[in-house]
Structure formats: C-alpha cells, structure tokens
Amino acid sequence: MPTQWAAEACDHRHDSESGALITYLTSSALTSINIYCEQPYTSPDGNRVAILRRQDVSFDPCWSLLVADLTTLKVAMIERDCVEGIGNAAWSGLLLYSTNDGRVLRLNLETLATEELSLPPGTSLNDMTMSVSPDQRYIVSHRIVDTPPTAEIYVVDLETQTESVILKDPELVNPHLQFNPIHGRDILVQHNRGSKLAADGSIESIAGAAGTTHFIIGRDGSNRRDLACGPPHTLTSTGHCNFVADTGRIAWTTHYDSSDTSLDPRYPEGNLFTTGPGDPAPVVFVATEHRFIHINVSHCGRYFICDSTPPSLYDGDGVLHHASLVIGNLATGKYRTLVSDIGGPSGGGKHTHAHAYLTADNRNAIYNAPTLGTSQVCAARVPDGFLESLG
Numbered sequence: 031m032p033t034q035w036a037a038e039a040c041d042h043r044h045d046s047e048s049g050a051l052i053t054y055l056t057s058s059a060l061t062s063i064n065i066y067c068e069q070p071y072t073s074p075d076g077n078r079v080a081i082l083r084r085q086d087v088s089f090d091p092c093w094s095l096l097v098a099d100l101t102t103l104k105v106a107m108i109e110r111d112c113v114e115g116i117g118n119a120a121w122s123g124l125l126l127y128s129t130n131d132g133r134v135l136r137l138n139l140e141t142l143a144t145e146e147l148s149l150p151p152g153t154s155l156n157d158m159t160m161s162v163s164p165d166q167r168y169i170v171s172h173r174i175v176d177t178p179p180t181a182e183i184y185v186v187d188l189e190t191q192t193e194s195v196i197l198k199d200p201e202l203v204n205p206h207l208q209f210n211p212i213h214g215r216d217i218l219v220q221h222n223r224g225s226k227l228a229a230d231g232s233i234e235s236i237a238g239a240a241g242t243t244h245f246i247i248g249r250d251g252s253n254r255r256d257l258a259c260g261p262p263h264t265l266t267s268t269g270h271c272n273f274v275a276d277t278g279r280i281a282w283t284t285h286y287d288s289s290d291t292s293l294d295p296r297y298p299e300g301n302l303f304t305t306g307p308g309d310p311a312p313v314v315f316v317a318t319e320h321r322f323i324h325i326n327v328s329h330c331g332r333y334f335i336c337d338s339t340p341p342s343l344y345d346g347d348g349v350l351h352h353a354s355l356v357i358g359n360l361a362t363g364k365y366r367t368l369v370s371d372i373g374g375p376s377g378g379g380k381h382t383h384a385h386a387y388l389t390a391d392n393r394n395a396i397y398n399a400p401t402l403g404t405s406q407v408c409a410a411r412v413p414d415g416f417l418e419s420l421g
Contacts, residue, residue, distance in 0.1 A: 033142050039103035042408070047370040050410045054399070055079075055098040056105065061087040061404045062096075063380075064396050065116060067326040067335075067387040068208055068272055069161060073123035073139040076391035077101050080125055080139060081407050082113065087381045092130050097139055100394060100409055108137060108144070117160030117169065120211040121329045121390040126162050126169065128155045136166075150193045153186055161207045163214035168249060170196075170207045170217055174231040181227070183207065183219070185249060196251025201225050203233050206269060209249075211329065212276035216246050220269050223260075241266030244280060246307060255307035260284075263312060264303060265294045270324045274360065275331025279306035281315075281360065283322045283336065291321055291341050302336065304360060317365055320356060323376055326387035327360070333417065334358050335368070335395055337376045337384035350375045355386050355395060355410065362421035369410050374400030381405045392417060 071080035118125035224238015243260035271282035305312040353376035358365030386397035
C-alpha cells in the first residue's frame, strides 16, 4: 500500500531573539512527541524525523509512528496505534520498533521501507529507550526480572541471534542506555543510586541520598568506567546526558536547589558539565543565568542544545516562566538562545518536556512544544551564521 502523506504543518513565528523560523510539524488534536533527545530520530541528511502520537498519553498502551519531512512539511503514517517499544542509532535514519502483535521492524526514514527482524527465542523488546549500535548489529535494552525484583541490562546480537545479560543491579531502574553514536563499542548507563523497586517490579523511589550518576561500560559489560558525575563530585544528575561524539566524554546536567533554584556552591557558574573517564573533577560550562534540563550533543560533538529556565522560576504575577532553548559550543564556551519561549515550562508529564535535539546537519532543532491539552512537535530553523557566531 502506498504511504499516505498529510499536510499538517504550520509556520508559527520567527523567534523574537534569534530570528529562527519556528514551524509546528504537527497540529493534530492528539499528543505528538519527538520521542527523546538523547538519540535523535533523524535521517543523515537532516530532512526527516520520526514522531510518536497517541490519544491518551497517560493511559493508552501503544503509539502511532509517523515520519515528518522538513522539506515538504508533510507527515506520513507508518504504524497506527500499535508501537510498544522504539530505539535507534542516533542520526542514522534507521529506527527499530516493536509492536503489540509481536513484530520487530526496522524503518528507513529516507525510503520509508520497513524490514521485519527476527530475535533470539524468548527475547522481547518493549523499551521506549533501547539503543541500537551504529552498525545495526546490536540492541541494548533493560527489563525488570526475578523475585525480589531487580533490573538487568541485556544486549541482543542480531547477526548471531543471541542475547547476553551484561549487567544486573536493582538500582538500574532507569538506565537510559546509549551506544556511543560513532563507534558503538561503549554503552552509557544511568545509575539511580538508592532507588527502590516495589514487590511488583514498579519503581517505588527513583533515587536515594546517594543521587544519580552515570558510567560507561563496554558492549560486553566489561571495562566499567565510573565518572566524576553526581555526589560527591556534584549535585545529583538530572539523568539527562549524552556522549560527546567519540571523545569518550559525556555532557550532562545536574539538579539545582528546588526551593530557591540556587546552583551547587562548588560550581556557581552553571549546572551543565562535561567529564570523561579518569577525570578527577568535571568541567562546568559557564552560563550562570540558565538552569539547564534536557541535553542533546550534536553529531559532530561541537554543540549542545538544552532547554533552560531562568533562575527565577516565576514572574512577578506568580506565573511559571516558560522554558527557552539554548545552543552552546562546548569548546569555546559561547552560547545563544535559539527559541526564547517553547510554549511551556518543560516540566510535568514527559510529553511536555522539550527534549530538543539537533538534526544531523545542525540545520534544525526539533522539540516538543506543550500547548493547552496536547503537545506538538516543532522545528526551529537555525539561522545562517548562528552556529558560526559561537566560534
């Protein structure tokens, strides 16, 4: 059956600060999201992005999968109301998804061709944050198993049709697994220290006093490298982090004091950091007027994009400030606001988080814009000369 395309996009405005043209790629009454910023779901040429959509974002079990074309500003329906799990190799244009009838498929964003995959006997994939290696051979995912419950991370080898459990720990409840996007030999893991699982396997508490950190392991679970991230080095990580290309380093953000939005007194310059294995302390990105949240590092490893709230969360009338989107250069320390107002505070339900990422060509920022009752997916065109101004 030929793919159906629909004209759903609408240019919204030019940003008052950067001049970036902002276009709503979706405008349906249903909730649409750009999936997640850590592993951008975009084609290598930057022209197409994947979108998930469903009617009741809180209680519906499955999503529809769509593709938006940034050149024609149309969306195509790939799967309707049946997607349970999804993952990809960042910026590859090849995404993998599972459905509620037991299929596992690979979609090519450029051609829209799908290929059904086979898995080792007994393996299932319903994780919304699984990661695929750049060579498309391996999948890394996690699940809750056993009684009492614990979490395990496992790798599926699609070539040999085998599955290997590489790590088991009851505190790996929300690991946000990411293959290194360039070479795929390493996996980035979030460790929610002090988290607790209830008897039924649900998360009872997301983290304890020890806070959240990140570490890197080899694809087979060996060569664990702990990072100067989270207590005792910094305040606890927000959990939002990214590999910085193939440098071996990561970038992440920390929480700040929720009562007065004050920063870590050891790092009063900002709450975005980089670090690598063996570093005794992290490097802070100096941006005192921002409180960064979700981070994406560009495919080239030079830039980051983050949603940000100001130090004063409320205006003079007690209204919560909306979040902005900021792009920075990790090497020069320069940064600028691309979108001064995303339409909401980037908090609450996950579908209202900006989750911004840069397309593979760095020409567009794709983000979720919370509107009254639903969220929509937006594209902000990076103006000519914008990135060059960051050095």
